[in-house]
Amino acid sequence: MNDAPAWIAVDWGTSSLRVWLMDAQGGVIRRHDSDQGMSRLGRADYEPALLDLVGDALPDGTSVPVLVCGMAGSRQGWAEAAYAATPCKPPALSQATRVTTADPRLDVRILPGIKQDRPADVMRGEESQIAGVFARHPDFDGVVCLPGTHCKWVQVSAGEVVSFRTFMTGEIFALLSRHSVLRHSVDDGWDDDAFAESVAHALSRPAGLAADLFTLRAEGLLHGLSPANAHARLSGLLIGLELAGARPYWLGQQVMVVGATGIARAYSNALAAQGLSPLQTDAEDITLAGLTAAFTAHRETTS
Amino acid sequence: MNDAPAWIAVDWGTSSLRVWLMDAQGGVIRRHDSDQGMSRLGRADYEPALLDLVGDALPDGTSVPVLVCGMAGSRQGWAEAAYAATPCKPPALSQATRVTTADPRLDVRILPGIKQDRPADVMRGEESQIAGVFARHPDFDGVVCLPGTHCKWVQVSAGEVVSFRTFMTGEIFALLSRHSVLRHSVDDGWDDDAFAESVAHALSRPAGLAADLFTLRAEGLLHGLSPANAHARLSGLLIGLELAGARPYWLGQQVMVVGATGIARAYSNALAAQGLSPLQTDAEDITLAGLTAAFTAHRETTS
Structure with missing residues (x-):
C-alpha cells in the first residue's frame, strides 16, 4: 500500500491534537489538526479520536508505530507516562509508555514528560520541542523560551535540560481578559508602544501588578483608555512581570523563542527591548523534529 | 404607623444588596440581605428589587428617603452618580443623584463614588465605609485597608480621602482557585503557617508570582502538597504581592482593616507579621455608620 505511513507522530495537548503521518524517509504524508485535546476526552475516547483521523491510512495485518x-x-x-528527571536528555522512544489498543493496527507509545524536584516543576510536550531545538540547532546552548498558556523557560546545555521554570502568564491573561472586570475594558486590538511601555513598567515595578491591572479599568472609565490599548497593556504588564521573575534565565543568555507569530513575537519584542537578540524558531517544525528525533534515536539503538 | 421607617439605608454592590430600615433616632427597625446585586439587574429591576424588601413598610401618602x-x-x-474627586470628604446626601421612581412612596438618592485622576482609580461604596470610619473614630488619621474582590488602600487625613489604590487581588484569587489549572490543587482548607510563609515569600520576591503559582500545581503532582496548604499558599502569594505593591501605603502608618473575619483577618495577620498593629473594625457597622453620617450631614445643612 503506497500511502501507508511508516510511523505516526502525535502532539496531544490540553486543548488540541496534531497528527503527522510520516513516510520512511522522514517526510510528511499528511497532517491533521483537531480540537480533541485532553480536556475534552475521557480515557476511552483517545483511541477513537486517533482512528478518526488516521484509521483510513492504516494497513491491515501489521501495526504502525505511533509516538505521542x-x-x-x-x-x-x-x-500515565512517568516523568524523566532533570538534568536529562529529552526522552526517546525507548523510554515511552506502551498503550494497549483495541485496534491491532496501532502500536502506541507515549513519551514521558520531564520533572524538576526543586523548585517543583513539570513539562509534558515541551520536552519534545526541546528535542527539536537540539535536532535543528545541534550547537545551541542557552535558554529556550516556550510561550503559551504556561510559558516555560528552559536552560539547556550539551543536549540536556538542566533546569526550567513554568509561568502561568498565558492562563492568567486569558482569565483576566475574558472573565474579570477587565473584560469590559479590552478588545482584540493591539498597540505595540503600549505593550512595550507596560513591559518596561512591570519589569521595574513588578509588585504593583494587581493595582496596575485595575488602573486599566479606571483609565477606561475616567480617561477613555481604548480597548486595544488596554489589551496590549494587560499583556505587557503580565509579560513584564514574568520577565522580571525569569530574569535569571535570560539575563546575559542566548535565548531561543519557540514560535514566530502572535504571543511568541510579543515575547521576542519584549526581550529585544531589554537588549537581547533572541533567536526564533517555528513551533510546529520544532515539535515534529523533536518527535522524529525521539523516534529515530530508538531505531538507532535497537537496529 | 408605628413601624414606618424614618429613612432607608442601602448598600447596593455588584453581587449583594443590603438594606436597613431606620427609625428617627438612628436605630435599625429591621435589615435585609439579598443576592440581588448589580450584576443580576437591569436598570428596570432596581425599584422592584427594593420594593420586594421594603414595600410593606412604606406608608401611603408620603415618601420615605432612601439613601444608596x-x-x-x-x-x-x-x-449614574458622578464621582467626587480626591482629595475630598466622603460625599453626603446633598451630593447624591435623585432617581425617579414609579412608586411615589420612595425618594431615592444615590451617593457618588470617589475618583482619583492619577493614578486613575475609582471606588463606589467604600467611600461610605470611610465615612463610617470617620464617624466611629473621629481622630483617625492613617490608612484604611478594605479587603474584598477589589481591595482598596485609602490614605485619609483630617476627614478627607487623600489618595487610594485598588488591587484586584480578590478577583485574581477567585479566578485562579476556581477556573485555572490550580482548581485541581486547592480545596477549602487552610494553613496559617503556609499562608504566612507565602506572604513573606511574595513580599521579598514579588516578580516570581506566575512561577510560584505553578509551583503549587507541580508540588501537588510531585510531592503531594495538600489542597489546604495549596489554598493558603495561593492566598498568601497574592496578598504578599499586594502588600509589596501597597508598601508605600502601610509602611510606618497606622492601618485600620475594615472587617474582622475571613479575608480581612488574613490581611490583619499579614500586616501584623510585618510588625504593624492594625486596628480592626466591623464592616457592616462601618457601612451603616457611614450612610447615617451622609444622611445626617444633609439634615444638618438643610434644617
Whole structure:
C-alpha cells in the first residue's frame, strides 16, 4: 500500500491534537489538526479520536508505530507516562509508555514528560520541542523560551535540560481578559508602544501588578483608555512581570523563542527591548523534529 | 404607623444588596440581605428589587428617603452618580443623584463614588465605609485597608480621602482557585503557617508570582502538597504581592482593616507579621455608620 505511513507522530495537548503521518524517509504524508485535546476526552475516547483521523491510512495485518507527546501522558490522559528527571536528555522512544489498543493496527507509545524536584516543576510536550531545538540547532546552548498558556523557560546545555521554570502568564491573561472586570475594558486590538511601555513598567515595578491591572479599568472609565490599548497593556504588564521573575534565565543568555507569530513575537519584542537578540524558531517544525528525533534515536539503538 | 421607617439605608454592590430600615433616632427597625446585586439587574429591576424588601413598610401618602451607596450608582447600575474627586470628604446626601421612581412612596438618592485622576482609580461604596470610619473614630488619621474582590488602600487625613489604590487581588484569587489549572490543587482548607510563609515569600520576591503559582500545581503532582496548604499558599502569594505593591501605603502608618473575619483577618495577620498593629473594625457597622453620617450631614445643612 503506497500511502501507508511508516510511523505516526502525535502532539496531544490540553486543548488540541496534531497528527503527522510520516513516510520512511522522514517526510510528511499528511497532517491533521483537531480540537480533541485532553480536556475534552475521557480515557476511552483517545483511541477513537486517533482512528478518526488516521484509521483510513492504516494497513491491515501489521501495526504502525505511533509516538505521542504531551498531556495525553498525564494522569488524567490516555495513559500515565512517568516523568524523566532533570538534568536529562529529552526522552526517546525507548523510554515511552506502551498503550494497549483495541485496534491491532496501532502500536502506541507515549513519551514521558520531564520533572524538576526543586523548585517543583513539570513539562509534558515541551520536552519534545526541546528535542527539536537540539535536532535543528545541534550547537545551541542557552535558554529556550516556550510561550503559551504556561510559558516555560528552559536552560539547556550539551543536549540536556538542566533546569526550567513554568509561568502561568498565558492562563492568567486569558482569565483576566475574558472573565474579570477587565473584560469590559479590552478588545482584540493591539498597540505595540503600549505593550512595550507596560513591559518596561512591570519589569521595574513588578509588585504593583494587581493595582496596575485595575488602573486599566479606571483609565477606561475616567480617561477613555481604548480597548486595544488596554489589551496590549494587560499583556505587557503580565509579560513584564514574568520577565522580571525569569530574569535569571535570560539575563546575559542566548535565548531561543519557540514560535514566530502572535504571543511568541510579543515575547521576542519584549526581550529585544531589554537588549537581547533572541533567536526564533517555528513551533510546529520544532515539535515534529523533536518527535522524529525521539523516534529515530530508538531505531538507532535497537537496529 | 408605628413601624414606618424614618429613612432607608442601602448598600447596593455588584453581587449583594443590603438594606436597613431606620427609625428617627438612628436605630435599625429591621435589615435585609439579598443576592440581588448589580450584576443580576437591569436598570428596570432596581425599584422592584427594593420594593420586594421594603414595600410593606412604606406608608401611603408620603415618601420615605432612601439613601444608596455602591455600584447601583455606576453607569451600568440604577442611575449614574458622578464621582467626587480626591482629595475630598466622603460625599453626603446633598451630593447624591435623585432617581425617579414609579412608586411615589420612595425618594431615592444615590451617593457618588470617589475618583482619583492619577493614578486613575475609582471606588463606589467604600467611600461610605470611610465615612463610617470617620464617624466611629473621629481622630483617625492613617490608612484604611478594605479587603474584598477589589481591595482598596485609602490614605485619609483630617476627614478627607487623600489618595487610594485598588488591587484586584480578590478577583485574581477567585479566578485562579476556581477556573485555572490550580482548581485541581486547592480545596477549602487552610494553613496559617503556609499562608504566612507565602506572604513573606511574595513580599521579598514579588516578580516570581506566575512561577510560584505553578509551583503549587507541580508540588501537588510531585510531592503531594495538600489542597489546604495549596489554598493558603495561593492566598498568601497574592496578598504578599499586594502588600509589596501597597508598601508605600502601610509602611510606618497606622492601618485600620475594615472587617474582622475571613479575608480581612488574613490581611490583619499579614500586616501584623510585618510588625504593624492594625486596628480592626466591623464592616457592616462601618457601612451603616457611614450612610447615617451622609444622611445626617444633609439634615444638618438643610434644617
